[in-house]
Amino acid sequence: MKAKSIVLVGMFAALTAIGAFIKIPLPIVPFTLQIIVVFLAGALLGSKRALYSQLVYIAVGLAGVPVFNEGGGLAYIFKPSFGYLIGFALAAYVMGRMLENKEQPTRKDFIAANLVGLVCIYGVAIPYLYYALNFWLDMEKSFSSILAIVFSGGAVVDIGLAIITGFFAMRLYQAFKAAGVLPTIADKRLA
Template sequence: MSSLTAALGRSALGRPTLADRLVSRSILTDVMLVAGGAAFTGLLAQIAVPLWPVPITGQTLAVLLVGSTLGALRGMVSLAVYAVLGIAGVPWFSEATAGWHVVAGPTGGYIIGFVIAAGLTGWLAQRSFDRKVLGAVASFAAGTLVTFAIGLPWLAASLGLTLSQTLEAGLYPFIVGGIVKTLIAAGIIPLAWKLTSRRK
């Protein structure tokens, strides 16, 4: 194991994540997992229901799965790569958009929030929250709340909205979807842990 990989492991205290159960840890696998997580987020971002100013997308489900699977550090790096490459021109923000104007616009806070949410769900995963359904629900609900905690003030500041307008535009339309995505992720990850445990 290289010194860089060892440092990554030491900086992310806790039990191994699902990714560590599936593949051996190395710089190459870390890079591939980070890139794969960014691409997966970009793919699910294209599953979208167009709404203004914030569309309903599959991004938040991807964030929960990537953070939990990769852990705090790799999860945050993966979502940061997603954001940076999207700013640089890769058309994988929602509805195949790209560019700085997306992050600087009304939805930018959600994209920033994805990085923090992936870190939180990854941190909790490294403490085994994601191995049982109830713990996974708590972890993914927390990650979802973090996304909104950053996204909503950004939305309000970007468009000059009142609190009521912000909630109507940036929260209320997403409550049911957020619950559904939390439950989907909380079904997938514990099941994956069970399957890998049986295989091992």
């Protein structure tokens, strides 16, 4: 991996950690701004670098550095919200994959990728939350109550952030491309 790629991956891993601490505490799953960083990683880094940024973030947290919104350490995998972190990695990859082969992505492309990324995040987080609450924490929650927890905890806001971030992502993409900061399409395929 080239130095530029390492810096970008590290920067987005660090930004994800920062996003974890900009939060609104809610029961069971707090609302954080990490999702914005995941959207931007997918938009700006390409699939592999976006995935690596989230995997580095997760690895650092599981190694014990308190970068997650409620600390760190290997035991964090038993937290009900850990499914979101797995979903972040999947979403970053899928979004990057959707956008990386487009020569000139449009605003609609960025918004669509963000919404697909959101589906990836919730597609992992909701079953994980259900499993964690019912089997590890023995709270006996129905699937419909899990959906109520998720949607009362910010899913509607996440949809709004997906759309708003699509606008920002396009502007950042153009600025980064003009400055030569973004990896080229050839670089993205080789990474």
